Amino acid sequence: MSIARIVDKHLVWPLRKHYHKLHNLFATNSFAVRFYDDHLIRAFRSDQPTVSDISDHLPTIFSEIVAAFPKLIVELGTRGGESTKTILAAAKHSDATVLSIDINDCSGVEIATDFKFSWHFVQADDIIFENDAFQKWCITHALEPRIDVLFIDTSHLYEHTRAEIQAWFPHLSPRATVIFHDTNLNRTSRTYNNGILNIGWDNQRGVIRAIEELLGKHLNEGEVFAGVAAEWLIHHYPNSFGLTVLKKLTR
Ligand SMILES: C[S@@+](CC[C@H](N)C(=O)[O-])C[C@H]1O[C@@H](n2cnc3c(N)ncnc32)[C@H](O)[C@@H]1O
Numbered sequence: 001m002s003i004a005r006i007v008d009k010h011l012v013w014p015l016r017k018h019y020h021k022l023h024n025l026f027a028t029n030s031f032a033v034r035f036y037d038d039h040l041i042r043a044f045r046s047d048q049p050t051v052s053d054i055s056d057h058l059p060t061i062f063s064e065i066v067a068a069f070p071k072l073i074v075e076l077g078t079r080g081g082e083s084t085k086t087i088l089a090a091a092k093h094s095d096a097t098v099l100s101i102d103i104n105d106c107s108g109v110e111i112a113t114d115f116k117f118s119w120h121f122v123q124a125d126d127i128i129f130e131n132d133a134f135q136k137w138c139i140t141h142a143l144e145p146r147i148d149v150l151f152i153d154t155s156h157l158y159e160h161t162r163a164e165i166q167a168w169f170p171h172l173s174p175r176a177t178v179i180f181h182d183t184n185l186n187r188t189s190r191t192y193n194n195g196i197l198n199i200g201w202d203n204q205r206g207v208i209r210a211i212e213e214l215l216g217k218h219l220n221e222g223e224v225f226a227g228v229a230a231e232w233l234i235h236h237y238p239n240s241f242g243l244t245v246l247k248k249l250t251r
Helices: 003-026 038-044 055-068 082-094 126-132 134-140 158-171 206-215
Strands: 072-076 097-102 119-123 147-152 172-181 188-190 197-199 225-229 232-237 243-248
Touching: 003 197, 038 082, 055 082, 055 147, 055 172, 055 243, 072 082, 072 158, 082 097, 082 147, 126 134, 126 158, 147 158, 158 172, 158 206, 206 232, 206 243
Parallel strands: 072 097, 072 147, 097 119, 147 172
Antiparallel strands: 172 243, 188 197, 225 232, 232 243
């Protein structure tokens, strides 16, 4: 390990962590997140989520999904279930089925009883599951293997994100919505709505690079942007590690 890396690991980084903690003792978000939907409030047992690395994006995720009026939603990456709860609440508006896949066992995530009927959790590597079992899973559940909303929030690594795009995009319906989290991942940045700092890691632009490759376009993930590229409408939010929404523009 080089001297610069040793200094970074043992001195700069621990100091930054302390600075973040100190800053967050006094920081507040300028714009709080609030839910005005009964399903969302039931899913979270509150009209406000706990502040986290994804909480700023939950209203966007919810609205995009409700607007898509999906039948089948696939979530890659469940962890503690914040995105899952949001997806399940949105799914209620179109009676959609939600398939969540995570390499770790997230079946114990606290999901309110009336959402459980539409939620299916599978513990698997998402690439292996797509290759070996997705079509069969759809047949077993009497569903077309056509995904209306795909939510991707897994390893955030370039090769893996590329593999996810290659594996899962062929199953997208003609007007599908794809939502990626962590498209602006950094070791340290002002993340949550203006105020609170959070600690991330440098994924070498892993997710956004894979999206750039898909769209054939260079993107500045540090800015808010919207545009059309290839067959996709793109809307990007740089805060809270970045959220990028792609909508298929099939005519
Ligand atoms: C950032 S967390 C997801 C956060 C979650 N969406 C939320 O709102 O709380 C990333 C998740 O991706 C999962 N993961 C990482 N690599 C994976 C893979 N190859 N296949 C499936 N899941 C994976 C991890 O186990 C982890 O739970």
